Amino acid sequence: MSNSDRTDLCVEPLGDRALVVRLGDCKAPADPQMMADTAELLRIVGPEWMEDAVSAYDTVTIVYDPVKVLASMSEAERSLRLPYEQTIAQVESLLHREHKHAAGRPRLIDIPVCYGGAYGPDLQEAAERAELSVQSFVELHASPEYTVAMIGFMPGFPYLTGLPRELSQPRKASPRSRVPAGSVGIAGGQTGIYPFSSPGGWQLIGRTPMELFRSAEEEPSLLRAGDRIRFVPIGKQQMEAWGDR
Amino acid sequence: MSLTVMKPGFYTTIQDLGRPGWRRDGIPLGGAMDRYALRTANLLVGNEEGAAGLELTLVGPTLTVERDMLLAICGAHMSPHMDGEELPMWRPLWAAAGSRITFGAALAGCRAYIAVAGGIHAAAVLGSRSTDVRAGIGGVDGRPLQAGDTLPCGERDSAGGARAAWQRLWRAELAARAGAQPRGRNGFAAPGWFAPPLAYGGGAADGIELRAMPGSEFGRLSAAARRAFFTERYNVAPASDRMGVRLAGPPLELSDSTELLSHGVVPGTVQLPSGGMPIVLAADCQTTGGYPKIAHVITADLPLLAQARPGAAITFRSVTLAEAQRIEIAFERDMRQLAAGICCRMP
Known part of the structure; x- marks a missing residue:
């Protein structure tokens, strides 16, 4: 997408203090990387009225404070525009001015996963459904580079795109009341990792010993939208020994 | 202490x-x-x-x-x-x-x-x-x-x-x-x-009226559902919590159920899951969601939502974005006046 397209915004309000931005043609395919870069750019510039910027798939959602936006407007502007419209104008000019500083290459992060057994109770069934051997299912799951399309559902939970089509799985008919932290699951055409124990309906195929969310860190979520990740199969012994390192 | x-x-x-x-x-x-x-x-x-x-x-x-x-x-x-x-x-x-x-x-x-x-x-x-x-x-x-x-x-x-x-x-x-x-x-x-x-509990018998602006997918509701949302009375379901206030009432039907890609949601967003019972997202709501957004409760009325307990009756009144932002600005001006007023109170 060319730079001029970048500032061609398609915006709709999300209530009275947030808006959802799509870049370029609204029908353009999702580009989570570009959305993540845009959100990051807005955060770095950090206008005072901006409370948050969060990217997901093909959108950036901006939470703003209409009172602070109003305070930044002249008397004349106030009679012409709503804080919502002023915010759009500000975002447009920021992106137009700053697009050349867009973030660099995405990070590539390896996530160790112990597949199957007690860590991946649904692996066997998932492989059967996919008409694959367990081994090929795991190899396929661990082969692509995935993109974090968004962090959502709970703190640090990555929604990953890039799942090989043949690995798609339906959600479980009745969700588990407790999915252990670190569980790697598949739902529809997406794969993801549970940072906390929680109820959940994804098919569980393995578990990572990595901590995805650490509230004491400056960057609490291990992963960010736009990151690339790879799953690296590890054995049960490595999984159990992980904490000792 | x-x-x-x-x-x-x-x-x-x-x-x-x-x-x-x-x-x-x-x-x-x-x-x-x-x-x-x-x-x-x-x-x-x-x-x-x-x-x-x-x-x-x-x-x-x-x-x-x-x-x-x-x-x-x-x-x-x-x-x-x-x-x-x-x-x-x-x-x-x-x-x-x-x-x-x-x-x-x-x-x-x-x-x-x-x-x-x-x-x-x-x-x-x-x-x-x-x-x-x-x-x-x-x-x-x-x-x-x-x-x-x-x-x-x-x-x-x-x-x-x-x-x-x-x-x-x-x-x-x-x-x-x-x-x-x-x-x-x-x-x-x-x-x-x-x-x-605040006038909590609204007009008692009438329940709580929440002002809301139609959301991006309001137009996907059937004509009957579009009318129903702003006229019918809903009751707060017991499963409500700090993440969301679940409503029970006449189910709302979508005329277009195309799946959406998830994006950001905020407190006040009214989502419509497939069962047709709306959920008003609240303070602890997840950061992203993919259900159709049929409306957004205005920020100034979120305190009223907070006071809606299980069983409470809720109705929605339609306002525009312009009205919602004017109300929000007036609300914050009143807060500043309240703060100044309290500071001026001397024994």
């Missing part, structure tokens, strides 16, 4: 105004459900509006005041009492060391707030003391209060300058008034003036 929890009540948590700026990491805004009540309670004890206080839900706790302190109770009426006497709400309140504050069930509304001069000193996590039970962070170990918890609070965080002077004046004045009362009835004192409560 501290408060000791004798009985925790139904669901009592430490809340401030939440942790904005962390949605990228999937962390909800959180904070008080009724921000008006918490902000007002803080102003009434000379705090910054965003100091941490207690959020009480449906049934309040029993607390022991370990040292003389200035506090304020705002929000739903849960019959606060000390030594058999009812405590006045929506005003500063001086409480003597050793006194015990009890609460009952909410008479109307759902949530009440207690602010203490100097705030409650839970450790800040990612810039906020708010309890986020799902992430297990903030407040006391990321959980609701339990009997035996000790909540350090008071002077340490007191604002300097005018606010601190204001606090000292009222503390001394109310302590003197309490001391002048007969023994056994000198545990507390409060001035006659008070901050304006």
Whole structure:
């Protein structure tokens, strides 16, 4: 997408203090990387009225404070525009001015996963459904580079795109009341990792010993939208020994 | 200085105004459900509006005041009492060391707030003391209060300058008034003036009216559902919590059920899952969602949503974005006036 397209915004309000931005043609395919870069750019510039910027798939959602936006407007502007419209104008000019500083290459992060057994109770069934051997299912799951399309559902939970089509799985008919932290699951055409124990309906195929969310860190979520990740199969012994390192 | 929890009540948590700026990491805004009540309670004890206080839900706790302190109770009426006497709400309140504050069930509304001069000193996590039970962070170990918890609070965080002077004046004045009362009835004192409560519970019989602007997918509702949403009455379902207020009523039908890619959602967003029963997202809502967004409750009415308890009747009234932003700006102007008005009150 060319730079001029970048500032061609398609915006709709999300209530009275947030808006959802799509870049370029609204029908353009999702580009989570570009959305993540845009959100990051807005955060770095950090206008005072901006409370948050969060990217997901093909959108950036901006939470703003209409009172602070109003305070930044002249008397004349106030009679012409709503804080919502002023915010759009500000975002447009920021992106137009700053697009050349867009973030660099995405990070590539390896996530160790112990597949199957007690860590991946649904692996066997998932492989059967996919008409694959367990081994090929795991190899396929661990082969692509995935993109974090968004962090959502709970703190640090990555929604990953890039799942090989043949690995798609339906959600479980009745969700588990407790999915252990670190569980790697598949739902529809997406794969993801549970940072906390929680109820959940994804098919569980393995578990990572990595901590995805650490509230004491400056960057609490291990992963960010736009990151690339790879799953690296590890054995049960490595999984159990992980904490000792 | 501290408060000791004798009985925790139904669901009592430490809340401030939440942790904005962390949605990228999937962390909800959180904070008080009724921000008006918490902000007002803080102003009434000379705090910054965003100091941490207690959020009480449906049934309040029993607390022991370990040292003389200035506090304020705002929000739903849960019959606060000390030594058999009812405590006045929506005003500063001086409480003597050793006194015990009890609460009952909410008479109307759902949530009440207690602010203490100097705030409650839970450790800040990612810039906020708010309890986020799902992430297990903030407040006391990321959980609701339990009997035996000790909540350090008071002077340490007191604002300097005018606010601190204001606090000292009222503390001394109310302590003197309490001391002048007969023994056994000198545990507390409060001035006659008070901050304006919101009209919680709406017009009682009619339930709560929430002003809402149509959302991006409002047009996907069937014609009948579009009419129904802004005319029918909904009831708050028991499964409601700080993440979302679930509504029961006439199911709403979508004429277009194309799946959406998830994107950001905020408190006030009204989602419509496939069952046709709307959910109004609240303070602890997830940061992203993919259900159709049929409406957004305006920010100024979120305190009313916070006071909608299971069974409460809710209706929606349609407003435009322009109206919603004008109301929000007027609401914040009123808050500034309230703050200035309280600061000017001298004993």
